[in-house]
Amino acid sequence: MLSDLRTLARVLTNDLAPTATTESTMLSTRPHARLVRYGSSAQLAAARAAGQVPVLLVPPLAVPARCYDLAPDAQPGNSVVEFLLSIGTIPYVIDLGDVTYRDRHLGFETYIDSIIPRAIGDVVDDFRSAPDAVDLMGWSLGGTLSLLTAGAHRELPIRSVITVGTPLDYKKIEPYPIVRKLLGPTGGRPFTYAIRALGGIPGPAVRLAYRATAWDRELLKPKYILQNLRDTDALIRMQVIDRFQSSLPGYPGRVSEQMFVNLILRDEISQGTLHFDDLTVDLASITTPVFMVGSHKDAIVSHAAAKHGVALFADSVYTEFHTVETSHLGLLTGEAAQNQTWPAIAAFRDKISSV
Numbered sequence: 448m449l450s451d452l453r454t455l456a457r458v459l460t461n462d463l464a465p466t467a468t469t470e471s472t473m474l475s476t477r478p479h480a481r482l483v484r485y486g487s488s489a490q491l492a493a494a495r496a497a498g499q500v501p502v503l504l505v506p507p508l509a510v511p512a513r514c515y516d517l518a519p520d521a522q523p524g525n526s527v528v529e530f531l532l533s534i535g536t537i538p539y540v541i542d543l544g545d546v547t548y549r550d551r552h553l554g555f556e557t558y559i560d561s562i563i564p565r566a567i568g569d570v571v572d573d574f575r576s577a578p579d580a581v582d583l584m585g586w587s588l589g590g591t592l593s594l595l596t597a598g599a600h601r602e603l604p605i606r607s608v609i610t611v612g613t614p615l616d617y618k619k620i621e622p623y624p625i626v627r628k629l630l631g632p633t634g635g636r637p638f639t640y641a642i643r644a645l646g647g648i649p650g651p652a653v654r655l656a657y658r659a660t661a662w663d664r665e666l667l668k669p670k671y672i673l674q675n676l677r678d679t680d681a682l683i684r685m686q687v688i689d690r691f692q693s694s695l696p697g698y699p700g701r702v703s704e705q706m707f708v709n710l711i712l713r714d715e716i717s718q719g720t721l722h723f724d725d726l727t728v729d730l731a732s733i734t735t736p737v738f739m740v741g742s743h744k745d746a747i748v749s750h751a752a753a754k755h756g757v758a759l760f761a762d763s764v765y766t767e768f769h770t771v772e773t774s775h776l777g778l779l780t781g782e783a784a785q786n787q788t789w790p791a792i793a794a795f796r797d798k799i800s801s802v
Contacts, residue, residue: 461686461689461690465518466518467518467519468513468519469485469486469516469526469528469529469532470485471483471485472484474539474569474573475569478544479543479550479553479562480541480542480544480562480566481512481541481542481544482539482540482542482566482569482570483512483539483540484537484538484539484573485516485528485531485532485537485539486532490532490537491574494535494536494537494574494576496576497535498576499535499537499576500536500578500581500582500606501536501537501539501570501581502537502538502539502582502584502609503539503540503541503581503582503583504527504528504538504539504540504584504585504589505541505563505584505590506540506541506542506585506589507585507586507587507588507589507591507592508558508592509588509648509695509697510586510587510695511542511695512540512541512543514691514779515527515538515540515586516528517687517691517780518683518687524780524781524782524784524785525684525780525781526780527779527780527784527789528540530785530789537574539566539573539581541562541563541566543558543562544696545696546696546697546699548645548647550646550647550700551643551699552699552700552701553700553701553702554699554701554705554723555595555702555705555721555726556724558592558595558596558702559595559596559726559728560600560726563583563592563593563596564596564600567581567583567603567605580604580605580606581604581606582605582606582607582608582609583597584608584610584611584792585608585610585611585613586610586612586778586779587611587612587613587614587747587775588613589613590610590611590613590739591610591613591614591716593608593609593610594608594610594613594733594737595721595728595730597733597735598728598732599726599728601732605735606736606799607735607738607796607799608733608736609737609738609792610737610738610753611740611778611788612740612742612747612748612753612778612779613739613753613756614716614747614748614749614752615716615717615752615753615756615759616714616716616717616751616752616755617714617716617717617752619749620747621749623711626711627711630712631712634708634712635704635707635708638704638707642700643700643704645700646699647698647702647703648697648703650695650696650697652697653695653696653697653698654692654695657692657695658692661746661774671685684781688776691776705723709721709722709723716730717759719731730759731759731761731762733763734764735763735764736764736765736799737760737763737766738766738768739753739754739756739766739767739769740753740769740770740778740788741754741768741770741771741778742771742773742774742775742777743770743772744772744774745775746774747775748775750770753768756768765798767791769791771783771784771787771788771791
């Protein structure tokens with residue numbers, strides 16, 4: 448009984464799950480573009496000697512970069528960074544940082560024309576080993592940013608793009624069809640006017656929306672805690688997820704408008720060509736190998752929306768889609784990711800290495 452009370456106290460004070468992160472080196476501290484390399488010097492030297500291709504992890508907008516390295520010391524399956532290191536690959540991550548009202552001008556162009564291309568160059572320069580290329584990997588909208596960058600800049604040394612739970616057809620995600628029907632005739636002006644006034648979508652609103660996708664989990668959390676007081680692993684996993692959800696930043700204003708108008712109302716991403724003022728991105732012309740993962744249990748990105756990439760990237764030299772039946776976050780981290788997503792990604796990378 449006393450041990451149960453101690454466990455409960457640690458859960459309530461957010462002190463149960465470890466807070467350690469994987470060993471890393473900061474390579475750049477540029478605003479909205481911090482670049483981190485994971486792994487020890489010995490692991491870096493081994494990867495260089497083996498001719499490994501590094502992976503640049505691109506986080507979604509409004510999500511902290513540590514989504515790729517969630518509590519690696521807590522339990523197996525939390526950190527995709529740890530997995531990549533375990534198979535001899537050096538992962539880098541670009542940290543897009545938090546946003547404030549001052550960042551309301553940031554649009555997709557900023558990320559795909561400047562921030563991510565520069566990070567790719569920095570990774571190649573830092574890794575210093577043939578074949579002087581990187582694999583881009585992005586969860587959710589991180590996959591969108593990765594694909595947009597590959598589509599806008601065919602000259603970049605991108606060997607492949609790996610997407611996990613990335614939406615590629617918003618018509619197939621509820622409630623967007625209804626939103627299009629209601630706000631399409633207005634061009635989305637009621638939404639865009641509000642976003643301009645706010646300077647974006649604030650972090651608290653993002654966190655509330657994310658939790659709302661799993662409202663039953665939030666409602667049943669007290670019962671879950673009491674039922675699992677003697678299952679420390681389950682409570683640690685719960686606390687890791689809670690910490691992640693509590694740290695979601697907001698969306699910049701311009702990106703928020705573009706997501707609503709270009710992706711939802713105009714349905715440009717599913718058609719393959721996106722227009723951001725003077726920048727046109729042709730996704731359908733991507734020829735690099737593309738790997739995709741989706742789930743029927745994903746409450747944020749439908750299976751059909753993720754799988755649309757199979758048809759969209761018809762010009763790619765190789766496309767591969769995997770179904771992993773778990774939640775949106777579960778596609779990236781957790782037991783299902785550890786047992787299915789990660790091995791499939793490793794197999795895909797091995798496959799394109801031999802081509």
